[in-house]
Amino acid sequence: MCGIVGGVAERSITNILIEGLKRLEYRGYDSAGLALVSQDAILRERRVGKVANLEQAVNESLVTGSLGIAHTRWATHGKPTENNAHPHVSGHVAVVHNGIIENYQELKDDLEALGYVFTSQTDTEVVAHLVHDALKSTSSLLEAVQSVVPQLKGAYALGIIHTDYPDELITVREGSPLVIGVGIGENFISSDQLALLPITNRFIYLEEGDIARLTRDKIEVFVNGQLVNRPVKELDATVSNASKGEFKHYMLKEIYEQPEALQQTISQALDGNALRADFLKQAEADFANIQQVQILACGTSYHAGMIAKYWFEQLIDVPCQVEIASEFRYRTPVIVNNTLYLCISQSGETADTLAALRDTQKRAVSKNINIVTMAICNVATSSMIRETNHSLLTLAGPEIGVASTKAFTTQLAALMLLILKIGQIKQTISEHQIQSIAAELWHLPKVILDTLQNNAAILRLSELFVEKQHCLFLGRGTHFPIALEGALKLKEISYIHAEGYAAGELKHGPLALVDNDMPVVILAPQDDMLDKLKSNMEEVQARGGELFVFADEHSGIHNKDRQHVVSVPSISATLAPIVYSVPVQLLSYHVAVLRGTDVDQPRNLAKSVTVE
Structure with missing residues (x-):
């Protein structure tokens, strides 16, 4: 979901903004830009391509200022062009x-009716114009932003400056991570503390719905117009991008990073509700x-592949087989002409998957x-990326916890994007279907964010698992x-x-395990299998x-004796x-914490399985 850096200081922050963008390059992007307030004017530079291109332009133009914002963008609404790059300006x-x-x-329609002219294809430009319009009837930049935010639907983070407020940076967090870096005589914002570690190790982690006003010597955070206190947390000066930040464990941090990671992955493929023309273009002839x-x-990753099998066959009528790589490499599979061999791996170095690829x-x-x-894959420099004809990155950022969370959900998002592309090329899916699924993909991070609001309820359920020795998980179809x-x-x-089963297989054996001491976790989405699942x-x-049910809010499944919903x-x-993977992640996390295990580094396991 791109990257934000901003700050207000007594010194020029141009180089700080550029360095911050460089430290966010791992997130993936296709353009970069910055804007600074200097002598009652906004000085802006934007460039397509790498941050190095922006840095060169800034050095040549000698742009400086002590109040500014900067950005790296993955194109979503509108192509990767200079006009579509951030920051966006209105007056x-x-x-x-x-x-x-x-x-x-x-x-946008309302603003155009008011006479505003749009110079980009982005969704972002509406925010600039809305704030500009709100300032006509409000007495401060903060009040203008507070009046605009309720009009916005979606998941977003904002950094906003104005020439009339040369010592003021306004920032908003609503569904997209944002952190404040606390300095002496200067304060900063970023979508990742990594960008600010060279200049501070003191951070305020904004919460959902927070609007903050930063000046050189003051930070104010507001919720619904009321001033609230957000604690300053200090990190070890040697901390790297692997920091847990405000979270107790990497795993929990990575669970909560999923809306951002999904947005990042989706953004590389979609332009509005259409596939970008350049998305996997080099693979079109092969597809x-x-x-x-x-x-x-x-x-x-194998589980992600199992879900993709349903999608390949149901959505685009392409036969699909899924196999555990460690089994595939040790038998003599028939190699069939015109087959796409698709390897899925977080690290891109998984030994069995690499061996199966090379043997094939x-x-x-x-x-x-x-x-x-x-x-x-999640690692652009990995062996798997280098050794295959084509690749698609899951832009999840570093995943430290051994138990994969955001890598899994971004793999599913990437697989769906791939399926849409192949279906489009083979003309086995309509453009209307593509647009419909694309719209749902854009909405997905917000649904994940809403799902995370169940954390406290899931924590309460997890207390009932602490003394258990066995558990059964049941789902049907893609679940x-x-x-x-x-x-x-x-x-x-x-x-x-714990065992996972297709619920229809209950009578074929697993039902024998069920007794008063066996918790059974049910995945109950609103689909055509729901009545059978009931x-x-x-x-x-x-x-x-005893049932523990994660159920669609309209499923008609409710709490009752020995049924927790x-x-x-x-x-x-x-x-x-993709959504239902989140509550099972949270359940497992909380049970493990309550049982006192090493959540991030469970016994006998490694993050990247690079040996057989």
Whole structure:
């Protein structure tokens, strides 16, 4: 979701902003820009491409100032052009923005009716014009921003400056991370504390809905217009981008980073509700020829592949097989012409998946069979990226916790984007379907954010698991792999034995395990399998099982004796697996914490499995 850096100081902050952007380059971006207030004017430079291009332009133009904002952008609404790069300006207002303004088109129509002229294709520019318009009837920049925020729908973070307020930086957090760096005679903002570590190790972590006003010597945070206190937290001076920040564990931090990580991954492929013309363009000829897909992966990535199998076949009518890489490499699979071999890995260095890829490539060459290879991965410099024909990055940022969370959900988002692209090329999905799913993808981070609001309720449920030794997870359709993933999470960090099953398989064996001491976790989205799932739930209760249900808010499933329900925000059945992975992550995390295990480094496990 791009990157924000901003500050107000007694010294020139130009170089600080540039260095901050460089430290955010890992997030992925296609343009960069900055704006500074200097002598009652906004000085702005924007460039397509790397931060180095912006730095050169700034050095040549000698742009300086003590109040400014800067940004790296992944194109979402509008192509990666200089006009679409941030900051955006309206009169004497400049704005940088992470996230999506979902209702930007309606706001744009209203603003155009008022005479505002748009110079970009972005959703961000509406914020600049709204603030400019609000200043006509308010007495301060802060009040103007406070009046604008309720008009915005979506998940976003904002940094706003104005030439009439040369010692004031306004910032907003609503669904997109933002941190304040506290200095002496200077204060800063960023979407990641990593950008500010060279200049401060003292941070304020803004909460959802916070609006803050920063001056050189003062920080004020407001919620619903009321001044609130947010504590300053000090980090060790040697901390790196691996810092847990305000969180007790990396895993919890990474669970909460999922809205941002998903937005980041989605942004590389979509322009509004359409696929970007340049998205995987170099792969189009290969995609046109493939007849089937073979997914190779291990662990959590394998579960992502299982869900993708449903999507490949249901959405674009392309046959898909999924196999655990450690099994695939040790048998003699038939190599089929015009197959896409798709490797999924967080690190891109997973030994079994790499070996399966290399063996397949060798056999295809020896038999003169035409195949296409592709990697979905979180590390741009990894072996898997280098050794495949094509690649698609999951822009999740560093994932430190051994139990994968944001890497999993971004893999699913990337897989959906890939499926839309292949379907478009092969003309097996309509543009209307693409637009509909794209709109749902943009809305996904907000749904994840709303789902995270159930954290306290899930913590209460987790207390009932602490003394348990076994657990069953049940799901149907695309939620069977989520049941497997939930069981894996619980096993690997809490050391409770857990199994994931397709709920329709209950009578074929697992029902024998159900008794009064067996918690059964149910995944109940609003889909065409819900009535059958309810029947499965009755079977469990009839055997004395205790149900823990994550259910769509409109499912009609409610709390009752030995049935504990956490409502999950509604989402389309297609994307529901991404959302339902979040509550099972939180459940596993809280159970592990209560049991006193090492959440981030569970026994016997490593983050990147680079040996067999």
